[in-house]
Amino acid sequence: MQNFFHKLKVIVTEPAIRNRVLFVFFALAIFRALAAVPIPGVDQMILEQFFANNQFLGLLNIFSGGGLANLSIVMLGVGPFITASIIMQLMTVMSPALKSMYSEEGEAGRARFTQYSRMLTVPLALLQGFGFLTLLESQGVVSQPTTFDFIVNVILISAGSILLMWIGELATEYGVGNGVSIIIFAGIVASLPTTISQLAFSYNPAQLPLYLGFVFVALFIIYAVVYMTEAERPVPVTYAKQSRGGKTYGGSTSYLPLRLNQAGVIPIIFALSILLFPQMVLNVLSAFNLTWVPQATEIVNQFMANQVAYGVTYFILVFLFTYFYTAVTFDPDAMAKNLQRNGAFIPGIRPGNHTSEYLGNVVTRLTLVGAIFLGLVAVLPVGMQILTGIAALAIGGTAVLIVVTVVLDLIRRLDAQVSLREY
Numbered sequence: 001m002q003n004f005f006h007k008l009k010v011i012v013t014e015p016a017i018r019n020r021v022l023f024v025f026f027a028l029a030i031f032r033a034l035a036a037v038p039i040p041g042v043d044q045m046i047l048e049q050f051f052a053n054n055q056f057l058g059l060l061n062i063f064s065g066g067g068l069a070n071l072s073i074v075m076l077g078v079g080p081f082i083t084a085s086i087i088m089q090l091m092t093v094m095s096p097a098l099k100s101m102y103s104e105e106g107e108a109g110r111a112r113f114t115q116y117s118r119m120l121t122v123p124l125a126l127l128q129g130f131g132f133l134t135l136l137e138s139q140g141v142v143s144q145p146t147t148f149d150f151i152v153n154v155i156l157i158s159a160g161s162i163l164l165m166w167i168g169e170l171a172t173e174y175g176v177g178n179g180v181s182i183i184i185f186a187g188i189v190a191s192l193p194t195t196i197s198q199l200a201f202s203y204n205p206a207q208l209p210l211y212l213g214f215v216f217v218a219l220f221i222i223y224a225v226v227y228m229t230e231a232e233r234p235v236p237v238t239y240a241k242q243s244r245g246g247k248t249y250g251g252s253t254s255y256l257p258l259r260l261n262q263a264g265v266i267p268i269i270f271a272l273s274i275l276l277f278p279q280m281v282l283n284v285l286s287a288f289n290l291t292w293v294p295q296a297t298e299i300v301n302q303f304m305a306n307q308v309a310y311g312v313t314y315f316i317l318v319f320l321f322t323y324f325y326t327a328v329t330f331d332p333d334a335m336a337k338n339l340q341r342n343g344a345f346i347p348g349i350r351p352g353n354h355t356s357e358y359l360g361n362v363v364t365r366l367t368l369v370g371a372i373f374l375g376l377v378a379v380l381p382v383g384m385q386i387l388t389g390i391a392a393l394a395i396g397g398t399a400v401l402i403v404v405t406v407v408l409d410l411i412r413r414l415d416a417q418v419s420l421r422e423y
Helices: 002-013 015-035 044-052 055-063 079-094 096-103 106-138 147-174 179-190 192-201 205-230 266-288 293-305 307-329 332-341 353-388 397-422
Strands: 232-239 242-244 247-249 253-259
Touching (some): 015 179, 079 106, 079 147, 079 307, 096 106, 106 147, 179 192, 205 397, 232 353, 253 353, 307 353, 353 397
């Protein structure tokens, strides 16, 4: 506890750290102000009913930072930028040039890679804005505008998403932590008072054991998320002795920390994008009055309303994308070459292909546990609703995972800043 207060004192008294923290708060204040500005022609009563009956949009609202529930000018949130980043990372599998730019050209290559992601964000934001507004108009949430007003609204919410992306990158550069993740975190935290008030107004003394069980499960889930997020498998590494100028170097022992959850929340985000894609396409096609679109829309809506089918599909997608994303981001061949180049080896394993094969097998086994964990976290809200029948008690597993991940990352970065100032 004394160490905590000492670090807090350093954060408050040290101008460089304090200014970074204050900049993050300033960026979040601007974001919450923008999230409170709705687009024209919104019927608030129909909007609340629409979101209450559509759990999928409720999950998507998490990644918009809470702006979608208000149909604000930042209703798309940082979703288009996240989607663009995922697409660009997946493109590294098919394009050797992009892979070399991202992993071998250093900071300059990553800066160009990020710039391409920003450029891809613009058409994705326009497409998502068109699809959402078409869906909301068909449900009567937004009044029927003229063609000019519709185009203006699409441009407005697309510009809001790009502005939010810019604010997030400024928070990353001049603040502490990842700005885009902090924006999503702020939207989740901002929804807590509404959730607590819903639980308070719907409280029934006969359901007290259920509420106590909910609190216990929530605390257990937070503990499990922290444990799984921080868990890692240390692979021992020994550095060979080298003689230079009559002196002997090396001979030390270290380890490679292979994280249990290599992919983070990216598989969940990508699975949500895949589940949303048919609805987005049908919403766009509905503007062309095709005869088969209403029937296809009804089939998709029935599937989304079936919690069991939706939950199983969601789990399978998260499981598969965890393996896929880990394979994209973790290259055992490159790691084995780096070890061999630095004169290091894993005890009992030959350098080169044998080391690469060994690391690949270890990561495959670790990813199995991580994929099952992420899948269970993703479908947790669906399971809680099925078991309790109370929508307000649905623990947002994805939201908990994001919140815990962001908080842990902030703590690590603040610790690093404090340690740097102390030295």
